[in-house]
Amino acid sequence: MNFSSKLLEQAVAEFGRLPGVGQKTALRLVLHLLKQPETEVSRFTEALDRLKREIRYCATCHNVSDTAICGICASPKRDGGLICVVEDTRDVMAIENTDQYQGGYHVLGGLISPMDGVGPSDLQIDSLVKRVEAGGIHEVIVALSATMEGDTTIFYLYKKLKDFGVQISTIARGIAFGGELEYVDEVTLGRSIATRVPYERSIA
Amino acid sequence: MNFSSKLLEQAVAEFGRLPGVGQKTALRLVLHLLKQPETEVSRFTEALDRLKREIRYCATCHNVSDTAICGICASPKRDGGLICVVEDTRDVMAIENTDQYQGGYHVLGGLISPMDGVGPSDLQIDSLVKRVEAGGIHEVIVALSATMEGDTTIFYLYKKLKDFGVQISTIARGIAFGGELEYVDEVTLGRSIATRVPYERSIA
Numbered sequence: 371m372n373f374s375s376k377l378l379e380q381a382v383a384e385f386g387r388l389p390g391v392g393q394k395t396a397l398r399l400v401l402h403l404l405k406q407p408e409t410e411v412s413r414f415t416e417a418l419d420r421l422k423r424e425i426r427y428c429a430t431c432h433n434v435s436d437t438a439i440c441g442i443c444a445s446p447k448r449d450g451g452l453i454c455v456v457e458d459t460r461d462v463m464a465i466e467n468t469d470q471y472q473g474g475y476h477v478l479g480g481l482i483s484p485m486d487g488v489g490p491s492d493l494q495i496d497s498l499v500k501r502v503e504a505g506g507i508h509e510v511i512v513a514l515s516a517t518m519e520g521d522t523t524i525f526y527l528y529k530k531l532k533d534f535g536v537q538i539s540t541i542a543r544g545i546a547f548g549g550e551l552e553y554v555d556e557v558t559l560g561r562s563i564a565t566r567v568p569y570e571r572s573i574a
Numbered sequence: 575m576n577f578s579s580k581l582l583e584q585a586v587a588e589f590g591r592l593p594g595v596g597q598k599t600a601l602r603l604v605l606h607l608l609k610q611p612e613t614e615v616s617r618f619t620e621a622l623d624r625l626k627r628e629i630r631y632c633a634t635c636h637n638v639s640d641t642a643i644c645g646i647c648a649s650p651k652r653d654g655g656l657i658c659v660v661e662d663t664r665d666v667m668a669i670e671n672t673d674q675y676q677g678g679y680h681v682l683g684g685l686i687s688p689m690d691g692v693g694p695s696d697l698q699i700d701s702l703v704k705r706v707e708a709g710g711i712h713e714v715i716v717a718l719s720a721t722m723e724g725d726t727t728i729f730y731l732y733k734k735l736k737d738f739g740v741q742i743s744t745i746a747r748g749i750a751f752g753g754e755l756e757y758v759d760e761v762t763l764g765r766s767i768a769t770r771v772p773y774e775r776s777i778a
Contacts, residue, residue: 388606
């Protein structure tokens with residue numbers, strides 16, 4: 371692109387570095403901000419600067435938090451003996467939105483992915499093992515994406531945790547609610563027949 | 575969404591205010607920035623702050639510029655008697671990328687749109703009239719979008735400029751290169767038959 375201004379070009383380059391934002395979108399966003407009053411733009415940049423400077427992670431579950439221990443870990447209403455292991459804070463938000471879960475979390479911060487150079491030591495796995503080792507945990511639910519990286523990570527966690535005598539579960543895989551059978555891929559369909567559940571349990 | 579952190583929520587809200595960025599995308603972008611080193615994030619916010627603080631607009635054509643007069647207006651190689659009127663700086667970039675145009679520009683900063691409360695006085699129309707009035711201009715090419723707002727603006731500009739004895743042109747409308755006839759809408763097809771050009775001209 372031919373930029374008439376170096377400042378504009380730099381701002382577009384910075385936006386273009388964000389995931390899923392191409393040059394044209396970056397330019398559109400930057401020109402939008404340029405049309406806004408200066409206070410709007412400084413509010414935008416300040417929110418990001420503050421986030422980066424002041425954000426903390428819960429010492430127990432490693433979720434994003436404003437306090438040393440996050441609200442979920444600190445809540446006496448939640449089952450402290452139940453841990454749901456997730457990839458990142460978005461998954462915590464998704465599960466919290468279901469209103470179906472009353473235990474705690476453990477945020478790994480990623481998935482094991484040798485292709486991307488992410489090994490077990492880059493993730494919050496040791497601290498999970500320590501939490502389980504410390505006792506008082508009766509079940510660990512592993513809620514990771516159904517991808518190769520997710521499956522590798524589940525397998526690794528299972529090996530690390532299986533000797534502590536806690537129940538290790540994974541979330542159910544199968545046909546989504548509202549999904550039509552004929553459009554489901556064969557792996558999912560085959561697995562969901564193999565892992566069929568008694569009807570009484572499916573409506574519980 | 576249930577945010578575990580106010581800081582995170584604020585940053586997501588700010589991103590979500592950008593055009594075409596929903597809550598989920600905003601969260602994805604913010605979490606991406608959160609994973610980056612602090613220097614990356616400050617480079618991002620600084621580029622935006624500097625852009626907003628230091629950006630200038632060319633005193634002649636009102637295009638975004640780092641200098642008082644932009645590179646195009648200052649260039650002795652360009653035809654100063656030819657002005658191409660566009661909506662914003664993106665259009666200047668698009669036309670410059672064609673390498674087909676060697677005149678100057680005039681950036682209106684928007685289109686007349688009563689629905690959005692944008693009237694002629696909100697745009698750089700008076701300064702265009704003054705440029706033409708000052709003399710030395712032989713042709714004004716109006717290159718605006720083929721929308722109702724674009725057509726309204728062209729009509730207004732035509733009324734304002736027609737008495738100065740300059741040629742006023744609009745860019746050609748018609749079937750795009752590579753466009754298949756059967757998929758063209760009937761307005762475009764009808765107009766492109768009405769404004770047909772001699773074959774010799776079309777291959778010039």
